[in-house]
Amino acid sequence: MTSQDIAPTQDIELSAETQTALERAEASHRHEALFSERAHNIKQSAVRDVFDISIRPGLVSLAGGSPSLTKLPLDLVAETASRVITEHGMEALHYGGGKGTLELRTLICEIMAEEGILGASPEDVVVTTGSQSAQDIAAKVFCNPGDVVLVEDPTYVGALNTFEAYQVQVEPIRMDVDGLDPTELEARIAALEAEGKTIKILYTIPSFNNPSGITMAAERRQRVVDICRGHNILVLEDNPYGMLRFDGHPLTPLRADNPDDVIYCGSFSKIFSPGVRLGWALVPKHLYRRFYLAAEAVVLCPSTLNQMLVTEFFRVFDWRGYLAESRAVYAERCAAMLDALAAEFPAEATWTTPDGGFFVWITLPEGIDTYPLLYQAIDAGVVFIPGAAFTPSDVPSNKLRLAFSGVAPEQIREGVRRLAPVIRAAVEAHRG
Amino acid sequence: MTSQDIAPTQDIELSAETQTALERAEASHRHEALFSERAHNIKQSAVRDVFDISIRPGLVSLAGGSPSLTKLPLDLVAETASRVITEHGMEALHYGGGKGTLELRTLICEIMAEEGILGASPEDVVVTTGSQSAQDIAAKVFCNPGDVVLVEDPTYVGALNTFEAYQVQVEPIRMDVDGLDPTELEARIAALEAEGKTIKILYTIPSFNNPSGITMAAERRQRVVDICRGHNILVLEDNPYGMLRFDGHPLTPLRADNPDDVIYCGSFSKIFSPGVRLGWALVPKHLYRRFYLAAEAVVLCPSTLNQMLVTEFFRVFDWRGYLAESRAVYAERCAAMLDALAAEFPAEATWTTPDGGFFVWITLPEGIDTYPLLYQAIDAGVVFIPGAAFTPSDVPSNKLRLAFSGVAPEQIREGVRRLAPVIRAAVEAHRG
The missing domain is CATH 3.40.640.10 (Type I PLP-dependent aspartate aminotransferase-like (Major domain))
Incomplete structure (x- = not known):
């Protein structure tokens, strides 16, 4: 189809770009019916969403469950x-x-x-x-x-x-x-x-x-x-x-x-x-x-x-020795996070004390939705994953996940310091 | 459950191995109902089947569509x-x-x-x-x-x-x-x-x-x-x-x-x-x-x-130059295969003449099933893929695929030489 083909009925001359956009929109409409039923169940992962954000320079990411590779030779x-x-x-x-x-x-x-x-x-x-x-x-x-x-x-x-x-x-x-x-x-x-x-x-x-x-x-x-x-x-x-x-x-x-x-x-x-x-x-x-x-x-x-x-x-490679080292790295990072949370977070927030792995799970007072807090946190220079991501229902959640695995203790402390005012403000607004 | 638990009712003592086998059989039976409908549609690929055979030493494989890596630095x-x-x-x-x-x-x-x-x-x-x-x-x-x-x-x-x-x-x-x-x-x-x-x-x-x-x-x-x-x-x-x-x-x-x-x-x-x-x-x-x-x-x-x-x-890497070299390698191998087929195969067999890629497709007289020929070919020291693999119906096919991509010209000639008597015998049996 060229612009001439449709000019007579529409009585306007379309630019090539508009033409392309129109064709694409039409194709979009026409192909919409082709998606499988299951395709409608395939959603954007909040974690991956945040992945793109969290690689911005200057942000402290407590979002991704990334392993520490610093001790890898x-x-x-x-x-x-x-x-x-x-x-x-x-x-x-x-x-x-x-x-x-x-x-x-x-x-x-x-x-x-x-x-x-x-x-x-x-x-x-x-x-x-x-x-x-x-x-x-x-x-x-x-x-x-x-x-x-x-x-x-x-x-x-x-x-x-x-x-x-x-x-x-x-x-x-x-x-x-x-x-x-x-x-x-x-x-x-x-x-x-x-x-x-x-x-x-x-x-x-x-x-x-x-x-x-x-x-x-x-x-x-x-x-x-x-x-x-x-x-x-x-x-x-x-x-x-x-x-x-x-x-x-x-x-x-x-x-x-x-x-x-x-x-x-x-x-x-x-x-x-x-x-x-x-x-x-x-x-x-x-x-x-x-x-x-x-x-x-x-x-x-x-x-x-x-x-x-x-x-x-x-x-x-001495992988057993490396695992022992890795455990020490994660234990130190976890401790840094738990200490920072205890020092910075309001009394209304509670969290888990893991024996291993990568994550601490924070619970705020019921009724607080942590999803909007993510955007405030990004403005404050820190990223986390809102709790709603981890349930099939996608209903608002008063939880959030912090990963201590991928960042050094000093950054963990800085991240928690940046996040704390956001959490405090939310708790105060909720209380008031 | 230990063997003691069931001994009273069964009045026999089972060995640990028998016990394990019995438990597995029981689980197997019980789990059969768990497969999804689609699981029954997931089949063994004939190509992969032959993959395992074709790495046996001494066999010439004209089966897998493997690229030639010999010119790769x-x-x-x-x-x-x-x-x-x-x-x-x-x-x-x-x-x-x-x-x-x-x-x-x-x-x-x-x-x-x-x-x-x-x-x-x-x-x-x-x-x-x-x-x-x-x-x-x-x-x-x-x-x-x-x-x-x-x-x-x-x-x-x-x-x-x-x-x-x-x-x-x-x-x-x-x-x-x-x-x-x-x-x-x-x-x-x-x-x-x-x-x-x-x-x-x-x-x-x-x-x-x-x-x-x-x-x-x-x-x-x-x-x-x-x-x-x-x-x-x-x-x-x-x-x-x-x-x-x-x-x-x-x-x-x-x-x-x-x-x-x-x-x-x-x-x-x-x-x-x-x-x-x-x-x-x-x-x-x-x-x-x-x-x-x-x-x-x-x-x-x-x-x-x-x-x-x-x-x-x-x-x-000069990948454009490498592609030019690769094309020459495949052209030479294809020519070697076509020449060998012309020299060795009976007049009743026909085949395609590709302009590129990895494969030649052979057609035998109608009524010959190439699947049983595969086993004769393996005995003769050469592997191919029977034509039935390439259709959804899995009905017997008088076609077969030969790949010229992954083996050197001398091996291609040897493979075709080994295959030819199998094909000739099938054609003669069919004729007779």
Whole structure:
């Protein structure tokens, strides 16, 4: 269509730009009908939203759950990458198998043994492009639209986005200071079953839950799995922070004694580097085939280069020593944050005291919505994630997440100092 | 539960192994009901199946569509990786934005300009984990179960697997030597619309179709897009081989003059390395937001390390010169295969003569099923992919795909020599 084609009826001559804009708008209208039903459930993640803001210079970001990479010996990573490419480039730069390399799956079993999963077989591991894609695959393989996935309240925003893309009904379950409350879990399952719902998965981050930092107590863990087993619900255990318990003793994962009922997700993002995008799923034998075929249908195979880099780096690097160092780094940062909060925040605010992981979860008086406070915080030079992001309902929340993982103690203190007046003003306005 | 718990009722003592096996069988049975409807559509890819076989020593693989990496300067790749990590490790090893880095998206626009897509904006590009994941995202964002996706007959097996995982009805459209037949396309659309079907996407590999090597003629391309536009069908153009036209002049992609109606998928797998798992989608502006949010919901972001490696490598490397060299390599290999086929194969077999890409497509007399021939071929020391893999119907096929891309001319000749007696025997048995 040229401008001549429409000039006679419209009696005006359109510029080329207007023409293009019109055509685009028309196409937009015409294609709107093409979106799948699930596309309407795919939302902008508040965390990613803030990601773009938080890289602005001068801002202190307490938003992103980024690992500290400061103790990582970059020279050794560089040397390893160089050697892998020089010596094994023809393999590293090629396609690999859909499950991931045997060498990396073997290393993954060694890592899991450190957290208390003994005797896992590389044959039961699927290497994934980050652990979020393991959640995506689980939803794809198990969830029909309308099926229920149980999650902790609050839970990881990325998992919520992933589940909602499959038109799943996400049902948050209350936690107390010891994590998921088994009584509450049973009651909610009973209520949902009475409604005729099909519950497929319990998604849990049992150690240092994102965003709350809360840990499921050791004595509750088996009970949670038993309840799920009794109702034929799979447990999807997401444990990226498990080895980052400050005292150095990871709590035994739910998967350890329940190989047939738990899909376990791990990640190199927090213990090495998120930039390599490598995670894994340890899958019950009888579910493995469909799980890995679904993984393969999306990405064919994980990056061979990155798999070989990680395998070789972990071979030459004292990763256990590095984890010990990392725990000390995060413990120090967490302490800095808790001290700063105690010094700067008003008495009406409360927060969790995590034993590990990356996050502190703040609760303000009921009725305060932390979402508008984000914009005031940005003006004050600090970023956080509002609590509403971590629930499926998106209703206003009086909570907020602060990450202590990615910034040095002095910056944490500065961030909390900048945030405190915003919080104080909100509390005072609410009180008054 | 211990063996004691059940001993009284069963009156026998079970070994620990038997116990484990029993528990697993019980869980397996119990969990069968948990699979989603779509999980039953996720199949083993014949290509991946053969992938595992084809790495056996001594076999000549004419199966996998692997690029030749022999001319790649591994030292320069290694040096670049090392420099990226040493100088920019804190960025390269961290999370990045969900769209991919601006630098890589800018490079991608330069690459697309080489193939005739001029003026594309980095703002419209989403970097993906291989181009297959772009197809996965397209299916996710646009296809409800039961929607129709039109594909060429034959088409890429990986795309078939991806679409079928979304419970899409995949409808193959006949090609002739000039690719998709527009008349056939229109007739099929009309028939499907008359049945009340909703057609969402035409998936096409217009240049050197995988598996057939057939190219959509230049004069048909606009007509195909126009037909789709007229029926409000999006074109999903997959063009991994576009720049590997032997004579060095890529045919203009369908996307070039149709920015609002075509989602264009490109890949670094064939022009650089599949091991970095990086591809991209160039998406119409009005569809971009949902597309990239869906990408983000699966992997958060593509590997930052690999993105920076590719960006930096393409900056310091004469990639245009390398592509020219690659074209010569593939042209030589293709010629070696065509010569060997002419010398060794029986007169009853016919094949395509590709102008680029990786594949030759063989047709045997009707009634011969090439699937059982694969096992005879493996015994003879050569691997190919049977034609049935490349259609949604999985009915027996008298076709087979031979890849000339990944092996040296002498090996191609040896492979064809090994395969020829298998083919001759099948043709003779069929004749007799």
